[in-house]
Amino acid sequence: MSYTLLIIALPALMFLILGLLGNKMKPVVAGVLGTLSLAVITVVAYITGYEYFFGGVGKAGGEAFQSIIPLNFEWLRFTEHLHIDLGIMLDPISVLMLVVITTVSLMVHIYSLGYMKGEKGFQRYYAFLSLFSFSMLGLVVATNIFQMYIFWELVGVSSYSLISFYYTKPSAVAASKKAFIVTRFADLFFLIGILIVSFYSETFDFATLTNPDAPFVGTALGASFMGISALSWALMFIFIGGAGKSAMMPFHIWLPDAMEGPTPASALIHAATMVVAGVFLVARLFPIYFFGTPEVLTIIGYIGAITAAYAAMVACAQTDIKRVLAFSTISQIAYMITAMGVSGYGGHDGLGYMASLFHLFTHAFFKALLFLGAGAIIHAVHSNEMKDMGGLKKYMPIARWTFLIACLAIAGIFPFSGFFSKDEIMVAAFHHDKVIFTILYIVAGLTAFYMFRLYYRIFHYENDKHYHHAPHDAGATMSIPLIILAIFSIFSGFVPFSELITADRLPFEAHIDIPIASASIAVALVGIGIATVMYRKKTNMADKFIAMFPWLYKGAANRFYFDEMWLFVTRKIIFNCISRPIAWFDRHIVDAFMDSLAHVTNAASDKIKGLQSGHIQQYALVYLVGALLFVAAFALCVVCFICK
Amino acid sequence: MIEQIIFYALAAIIAICSVLAVTTRKIIRSATYLLFVLLSTAGIYLLLSYHFLAMVQIAVYAGGVMVLFIFSILLTHQPGVDVQFEKPGRMVLSGLAALAGLGLCGHIIYHNVEKVYQYVDFGEIEMTKIGFALMGTDKYQYLLPFEAVSLLLLACIIGAIMIARKR
């Protein structure tokens, strides 16, 4: 399986080629080159997935799937035990992620050929896409948590570069900085968590870290800090890192702003792949979470549920279509996180784990489809705002039908893919925690509502809206990915997930729980129904509804003032109470000390520079006086010595 | 006795003329006083029975160098014009420094030197001995410095011509 190295190496190589030589190429050449290399690794990833799941490679050691490490080399050795390796590890979740990432990335590459055509910095865009693919793929196949952390940061960097792609726009620059700083802040906790864990385990390897019987678990659980065990602290911190990347509360603030980047990049990074890194992280360390610190897992479940509800409510009130999608992404990822939180371990108890990754899988496709569809619409009407749209169904049939499919999938309507994964999550939540189930149930209805609100506002609503240029479907490069992703969105729900990816890696029988499934379809249909009534035609029902709950609408439209809260914390508290004293200290103590050194030197040299007059006679005089003094002193010494 | 008289006369000439050479206002006089000093030095060499050295001193210094000095003075100065002096402060300072040096050295010479020597009259050095020493390559023989100095003189001749010639 060592050919999997290609999956990592090719995008890295392509990043170097496009980054260094891109300006020498024609834009089309750069785009096609990047797309071709991604097509190659997509094929390789599919072969890997087939071999691993169905070709017997994964089950070589018996019934359960094994972790295979085709490549590993030691990179940095700190002590006898502690060393950082770089390598490739294949197990069910990393192979799953390989398939998802390469597929979505390939679609985005093809789509961008049309979407980004004629943009300044086209080659740079493709170089960064390659960098992102490289780092994301490196993240999921990491053999140890430190390698994961390195690629985790690389992913952050490439996300930063792509958000600020339109770097002449101040809002894009601000958004990229916000994304980078917020995720970086969360990553600080991740790093602390890694350090705590590796302090006890003396290794970074996942083989030890995911083994709940390993001796370090006991010692780390025994050591307590402020009444909570060290392992709980560490795993909580690691989850905070994941929450930063996955935009969980309260770190979600960067994701809506990140929509300033090019839409295809948003589809790839901020919808399908990078933002699920937190889910992947929890999944990767799941055994240790479950057996070591179940209380942390409970917290994770509740954070997910609250975030899901929050994001769904906010999404209902947004008017920028990309922001609606961003909040829906937050909400759906929160679903996955919640599913992790409510999961058990063995057999059917591990349904939540399976459902979480299943939802990750299906969500990647339909959310990428939604974003790419939104990109096509934005491309056509040159605006992000709902008020500039409406009645597009007759202009853009392909976008309309694919968008509808994605909306049905995310709403969880049978037989679209979202139904299966969401249903499994509901079942897992129902059996574990009724509160979480209730929240998720309501959120499912809200999801259906806001997605169809979006759909109707774009394609129906004002059916006779007049456009300066008649919008039309984009070319083949943009339409084909939409169609392919639509096919994925319809059929990916039929993948027999419970036989492939489970918490204990043993297959189990999953079946659709008819009462819960029908209940969730019912609530989704109610949501769709309300949306249809309110937004199918242009009526004043929505305004009336808003007038009934003005405070709720205002709060949701302003994202419940979370950004303002963060601003208050950073600007007022951190800046005033911490940064300003530090700045004062720096300016008046540290700098002043250095400045005074310089001033003293300056003044002294100003005073003594007259000595270097260039007058040879003056030099000779000084020399003579010095020599005489020296001789006198020497003679005095000799005299004293002789006298003694 | 006669040697003593001659020596002290020469010593007096040297002391007075060297002081005059650096304090006089007329530069041509300064050169003349220098000439007296050099000649008296040659006289002391004679007293010390270094006849060859005395001749070299007269020929090279009094003959060659002084002619150069006088030529250059005539080239660069109008007759009858006094030279400008340094600022008085600088002169006083220099004088004090020189006097201090003189005092220090005088003190050391007066108190220390007598303990280390015994004069032995050895007579004049034969010319052939000097010639062999200059042209030999053994220990205490000086062919290499001799040739080096001759090269140096050649370089000086060329250099002086190059620098001073009219462009």
Next chain:
Amino acid sequence: MNNIPLEACLAVSTIMFFAGVYGFLSRKNMLMVLVSLELMLNAADLNFVVFNRYLFPNQMEGMFFTLFAVAIAAAETAVAIAIIINIYRNVKSVYIDENITTMKN
């Protein structure tokens, strides 16, 4: 020379030397500086010779040193005077610190 002490000779050369030092430090005329230099050189020569005669009468090192020093002093004076004449030709002055402030060009 039996009755002439070494100190007397050294006193002569010391006076000559410090007269040269004084001239070197206090004169601004380059030719006078050169005269002072000659004085100092001469004083040093005299010291070599005197010490050779009084301390090591059967050797000739001091004398030869003086011989070479005289030759080199002559060469040095020739070059120095050539430079002074050249400067005079350029700036019409032989005074230090007055017109000669740059060595460039």
